[in-house]
Amino acid sequence: MRPRSCFVRSSLLLCSTLVFSGTVARAEAPAGPQAPPAPQAEPAVEPPSAPQVEPAPSAPAIAEPAQPAPVPAAPPATPPLGPTRPKIDVYVTAYGELQFAYFNYGLDQNRAGGAQRDSRIEFDTNRFVIEVKGGLPDYGLEAEVEVEFEHGGTGSAMELEYEEFGEFDQELDKGGEILVEEMFLSKKLGANAALAVGRFYVAVGTLSEFSRPTDYLGTNRDEAETSIIPNTWDEMGVRLRYKFPWGLRLTGQLVNGLDSTGFSSQLWSAGGHQRRFEVQRATDMALVVRADVTHFDGFTFGVSAYHGDTTRNRPKADLVKSCEEANPREVAPCGYVSAPLTLLDAHLSVRKGPWSAKALVMYGHLKNAELVSQRNARLSNLLGVIRTPVSDNALAVWGELGYDIASVVGLSDSHHLFPFVRYDYADTQFKPREELYDNPRFRRSVYTVGLSYNLMNVAFAKLDFGHRRLGSSAFRPENTLRFATGFNY
Template identity: 50%
Template sequence: MASENAEEEHAVVTEGPWKLELEGYGELQFSWLDFGPNQNREGGSRDDSRLVFEQTRFVLELEGEMPYEIEFGAEIEFEHGGTGAALELEYEEFGEYEQEVEKGGEVVVEELYLAKSFADDAFWVRAGRFYVAMGLLSELYEPTEYLAAGRPESEQTVIPGVWDELGLEVGSQLGPVELTAQVVNGLDSTGFSSQFWVASGHQRRFELVRATDLAGIGRVDVTPLDGVMFGVSVYYGGTSRNRPKPDFAEQCPDGDLQREVAPCGYVSAPLLLVDAHAAIERGPVRARAMALWGKLEKADVISEKNRNLSNNLEVLRTPVAEQAFASWAELGVDVADFTALNPRHRIEPYVRYEYYDTMFDTREDLFDNPRFEKTLYAAGIGYALDEAVTAKLDWTHRSFGSDRLNSENRVRLGLGFVY
């Protein structure tokens, strides 16, 4: 029996070196806004009436199987129809930053990994660039997988949206429980800011990814029933040693700076993130919910160091808070399920609620700016055909942490497809 299995496995291996599968998705958005583009005025944005059209993203996903059941995956995302920009730190140019390409939009490799499964997919290991197992957008990011016309603003503001990093992942599927553990490169604290907290610390400005500070992620997801999932995730990692220059080195009088970059080590500034999430798809009902809290140590030191960064680094250089919070929930019901329409069609009224604050808790000497505390209410209707083509129309109202700031309204049409 063992020899027969070996022959069968060998036959599969020699049948062909590659098995390829091409997938992907695309999104377009057309928005009407009743507010001006400058939200930083004393009373918030001024009243306006303007249209914004956006080629949001087009994504190519390539999956394949190589000999010995080794899998690979690659994902290339074209954002806003443009090309990206890379920064190089030129020490020969007195340590100044040099930008190679400048154009709106990005072309980004969001996934590039090798993976191997064991014991009928009960265990797996993956190495390369992959999605960080935090929040819901790491799992439900295609236009047919969330209800509203766009991805939730809250999750994309506090942490990197559909967050990808380089590293190693191991996981296990034990009945209804899925366990995931990852070790990846940490964030770069030069990008931390009042407006985007740690989200803008995602390392995309340079060609090389600095991983002197690593991060560990643990995630547990439970699926007790078909269409019901809930779980928690934890992220913990350093942020001070991935900066482009060693400006977080400890100051010491007897260190040999001629021979060592940081003879007395670095100031530690760890980041902790914790989230709880859930998703339901039962009959005509779909619902998603996520809440995330984060704490950044030495936020005051990071703010002080960032204030002195070069303009050429193109970061905001605004003070960063010690804590941030984000939450969102959406609920939709497929009314086509109650009609005589072909089940290939989905007509889904939905509502969404979001609350987030990138200055959720601040130190005494830092002003808790109410413009970064935001509450959003959205209502709309979506149509989907075969879970492959979707159109969604919704209205969103955004308010801030102070009545002195002008509230904002948006009507948005989102078009998407999955192939």
């Protein structure tokens, strides 16, 4: 019986020791009677001081190495050469426009009774425009470039060749043009102001703000505005904008002036845009001021003014004052004839709920228009200008009104369908001087009705019918049916 009692006593002592140390899971004592080595374990638990063994207090010290050892810091990376490249934001937008048109009149509108009756169709790759913006937001800088491809072709350039007795030499490629309409660098001045330097749109009229095909309802830009000033008029200079928090936007520009050799009876100052030569003359500068009220949601209305001389931007110094004892070493020893151009307009744009509307009234005045006309009549044929008398004054009025019926016909909010009406009036010989015959041919009224559709302002299609009447019933009316389609993103 001693072996069994010894085994029991040894087992009890071993269990008590394991429980005391908290490591029961590590016990390897046999559970059955075949444990002869048990008597050898007795000396390990025999001492009465076994319960006072000190491992328990040191248990936290044993667990301490389980905590992760601190990782030594990585050596600092080699600093890059030069400053860190700042964040750059880049945006690309574009729009394209195709047009198909039917005309019931001939091309020659200068006949006694107006254009002859005709039936002709024209297809046109009207324009493709791509715009790229890149900015450094951390520095408040932004660059913008806009390039327009008109009628799918390249353009022409003209040079003044003094070695060929001062004649004009013009090099022609294919029909159409490639134009850099905008290229400027803008810098924010605080939260509400921005200063730009480069080529940008002149802040006159409605087309400086609404030139994309989804901005207006007709197949073409308004005829009234483009009859007296350049279409999407852009020049080089300096621009300052300021936006008041309560809804007023002010724009001031100092740009190169127009060239009065391009002024005419039919297009007034529109032909004065300096596109015939490789560089723009800026001896005569122009000042532009514009104010737009944007406080009311969906409504924008305002006024603009333009004033600048046009004499010293002519290709040749041919509009100068005559005087005695002129110094032959000077180009204009007695000075130039002053021919400043002044433009004033009031404009409105509405996009509220299903309604869409735009309107403009523009008045223009040219000082010394008679002297400009006399000199233009003697210009070279190779210059490519019309050389007809230019009026002292011009007037343009236009407006369009449309209502979105997409929801009425069951289309979703992604679709917009505008039946619309438009009226254009242009008089490029408005109240001329007494010496100039007030030709009714240059008073034009155009009545247009149509339908304009666009999908999320990305894809569009337009169909309209225009009826043009000249200033006298002696001239035959002209009808046009147009369809335009394209994209905008």
